[in-house]
Amino acid sequence: MAKKYTVDELNGLSKESMMVVILSMQEQLEQLNQNMERLIEQIAVANNQRYGRSSEKLEVMDGQLNLDFIFNEAEALTETLYVVEPAEDDVLPAKKKKQVGKRDKDLAGLPVVEIPHVLSEEELTEIFGVNGWKQLPDEVYKRVKVEPAVYTVEEHHVAVYAGRDNQTIVKADRL
Incomplete structure (x- = not known):
């Protein structure tokens, strides 16, 4: 960690000393920018590993239902059976009106x-x-x-x- 200068100390420094301080600050700033870019890249890689396409390609685990089977079964049943939809009055309950008084x-x-x-x-x-x-x-x-x-x-x-x-x-x- 570099030394922290007060306003009076900076006013008392010579031109050569100020140049040295500014150059060291530029080097520190470049290092901080490089570190920040590396961290952003690491976060992007971690997010890609966690949420990317490769995480979606899971095989069926024991004890877990296979969704393809469920969807295919539903399609097969609807193709073979004719389903009569209930009337709207049967599905939706009647709205109750407020009683006066x-x-x-x-x-x-x-x-x-x-x-x-x-x-x-x-x-x-x-x-x-x-x-x-x-x-x-x-x-x-x-x-x-x-x-x-x-x-x-x-x-x-x-x-x-x-x-x-x-x-x-x-x-x-x-x-």
Whole structure:
């Protein structure tokens, strides 16, 4: 391993010393390039031996099935027998449609806690102006809240407001 020079040491070297250092670095660089080319060649040879055509020419080993026999047998059977293909309805199962109201049925026996989400009069006045709004029916969604050994359905009522001009619709913030 060659000596490592600092910036101050390089600044203090004479022209002849710098030439010697640069020439030695060129020799090291050439050796590194040759080593790298040899390694690339060795890797290529190893990959060729491992994955090349010669690896595909294996003879049948004991205990292993011969694929040629299997494929030839299948061809022989199809040539001698006429196979009736089943209908598409027999092969593919029918798609099940979602039942309407199934979620409501599943949640019917659980206790319900209603959680309102509304905007204050000040917020509505700021958005729409004085008496510039009307309340539409609430948007209702349900979430199942799971606590250990207790299931509770939270029914969120989100207030929906519309301007009298029917151009702007605002929903209350959700938690």
